[in-house]
Amino acid sequence: MSWEVDYLAIAPELIIIGSLFLVLGLDLTLPRLKKYWTATAAVAGSALALIPLAFLAVEGETISMFDGSYVVDEFALVLKGLFLVTAYIVFLMSVNYIESERYYQGEYYLLLLASVLGSLVLASARDLIVLFIGIELVTGPLYLLAGWRKGDVKSNEASLKYFILGVLSTAILLYGMSVLYGLTGEITFSGLAEATAAMPNSPALTMAVLFLIVGFGFKISAVPFHFWAPDTYEGAPTPITAYLSVNSKAAGFVAMLLVMYLALPGVSDVWAPALWALAALSMTIGNLSALRQTNIVRLLAYSSIAQAGFMLVPFAAAAVAGADLEEAFSATVIYLVIYAVMNLGAFGVVIAGARTTKSGEISDWAGLSNVDSRAAVLVAVFFFSLAGIPPLAGWFAKFVMFRSVMIAGGAATVVLAVVAAVNAVIALYYYAKVVKSVWLDDATREFPGEFDEPPAGSLRLALAISVGLTVVVGFFPALATFVADASRVIAAGG
Template identity: 60%
Template sequence: MFDYHALAPDFIVAGTVLAVLGADLFLPAGRKWLSAVVGILGLTLALIPIATLAAGDEGVRAMLDGSYVIDDFALVLKVFFILTGYIVLLMSVAYIEEDRYYQGEYYFLLLASLLGGMVMASSRDLVTLFVGLELVSGPAFLLAGWRKADSRSNEAALKFFVIGVLSAAILVYGMSLVYGMTGSLTFEGIRAASASVAEEPVFVLGILLVLVGFGFKISAVPFHFWAPDTYEGAPTPVTAYLSVGSKAAGFVGVLLVTYVAFGGAPDIWGPTLWILAALSMVVGNLIALRQENIVRLLAYSSIAHAGFMLVPFAAAGLVEGASLNQAFEATVSYVLIYGIMNLGAFAVVIAAARRTGSGQIRDWAGLGSYAPGISILLTLFLFSLAGIPPLAGWYAKFVMFLAVLQDANGWTIVLAAIAAVNAVIALYYYARVVQSVWMDAPPEHINPEPEPTGVSPSLGLAFGMLAVAVVVVGVFPELIAQFAKAASLIAGG
């Protein structure tokens, strides 16, 4: 019944979660950062069974009547969550230590949330998917409010929590309607049954509610309004995690329900996601133009990126007989590359904000003249987000456009044109930060002498690795593309 080899990665991470919590009891106050080391070791250990699973040729390993599955998609996403965990841990160590709040529990919650993402990647029925999603969200609510003496952090957590609960309720309601109509919880079962109920209004409503529920998670417009406040108030490493890990978890959910569970009803989710994609791109980008705070700017940029990631869905759903594989692959590629560059951007933002003592873009003027290293990396990540070759972001946009145009009709061409115009708008606000950093004179109150402490080694390691990844993937996108291709096989089209 249980395939322990297949479950090993999740078990190891679950064990790590507990070990971190236990370790916290015994670590002296000055050494709490060792919890993070335990976490990193545990995550590394979890990569071993993933490697052996990937090397094995047993194909798909299904458990619990196909509810819990290890296939290429699950493996690729598990690795993605583990690597995200690595980076966020590295980003957090110095930040949390300086903050003087509890540390051990922080790592515990972070790893628990990651575990949720790993569970989602394997889930192939609605209940497992929902449990995984809640495991992602629950700890994240607490993490957002980590700076408990800071009222903005409290606000962030409260907004996130209220919206999170609301969206979970909508999601579950939608799932219950779908279950009621199809009589099945597994995605395969729903897919098989959906042909006979596709015309039923209740089934359509169920699908729409599920999409709305996930719309909150991926912060797509018009379900995005919590994101900027939460991102701004939460501790920055947590924001990085929310914008990458939590958002990726949301996309795992959308990918699974649309292509697999509702694969037989693209005429329902296609137009819906077309609207969400177009709105997210346009609204996210236009509001980002007006932001003065770097974290809020990145929050709106991440909303816009959610729009770009939704574009292939809309294309696949709107064109009769379109290849779902290609669209699936495009979104997976986009999520993976977005993860690299957005984590990198936040890591550098932490360093730059610490150096300048401010998150206002205006206060970063002239950063390039007294902190060139940080500035070069910041430029790298921001222009990668803008999609400028040869940085990794170009390939994400490229496959997105490829997916849209491959079986084009009028609707998808319009969407492609909207996306193209938005890619240009996005450049403007990223370039504005770069302009402030490199081309404006530093404000007078900034002390240009190098700081004695400098960037903490763990943070430096985090953005160093990501910077290498952004360039290498940009020049050899095949590195990412092959994983996305392997993962897309479950879409079946």
């Protein structure tokens, strides 16, 4: 057993920990009016952490530490890059939002940094314990952050619902893991893969796998484990909602795929049908519920449930058909990356637009294009991208998804493809509804908010990054396919 630590390899984590303590120190020492420096520290920290990542990516070596429990390979690097960039955008969106609420800035960034740290750990986790620590570090701080708007009843409800269901799912997840450990005596993914492949199918193993799926299902808010999501999304501060729907969801996805793909490929006959059902249900019920929403954040909540279904499609399809999982794995990761960018943008523009409308009701956004044409353009870009209209980035995500389904072949897969195709058209309807309200409907009232002065610089930067990526990736999807190459590394046994 070797305990040698490569400090460059874990430099991103160390930088995040460093800025975490910096925020803590600043919060303790600075006077109240200067607390905004904590925000600067958090933003700078998440940006700095990208630098060692770039070095590691150039080197391109696979570094395995702690007896193979903690691995930094290209796949982990891509995900860490994703987590850091999205965290950076969320921090930028937060600056003005939290400052105007005027309380607990220090704690806010402290908790959010802790959650980011969790996601970085998760990307490198190659055994059950590290994985569990990572995923709990991601969600733990979010229970508090969801209830940040203390005076608001909805925010309290958001926090409480998320907490109770989250803890329940954690318990189920942990139970599944412990049963798995009891059966095999292994915690590393590679060890588990060997042990489960050799084992005969037992009810205990099936139960353990299903418990894991239920646990992860909560984290990614897949139907039927999605009940917390709309209320939590609506009640939480909007930047936290963005973080929940992107980072925390992505973290859940990564955890689930890592476990299924690396640790349990031998029992795919148990989890494949379950994932198939999760995918079909999430798409359909998410979309049908989204159709009826009148609140823009709740609409995005249900849309993100449906999008989770789309993300599951390649993996579920390939597993059910018994096809090569490699292609599906990279398709899901590509979808995840593109979804992260455009969904963050959508939440960013909701924050920007809400300055003018002071309301989350879609009907109150009518005629926004007349007073704030920039926000209106961004609404069109992000919502149509989510719908998958070329040449915005979303088309490539959908394209890759359908492509991997076609590779898999087989009857069950075709059914899933048809479900996905129908849902893609349904989804267009409610995304277009928002755009229609903003662009085509006449304003029904005077807008209460300010619209003469532009939004804060940090929010504009966040929007600029997301819109830039959404458009550029749409035109040059090759940029997204390096993700696919990286995720093949893990398939090769990294």
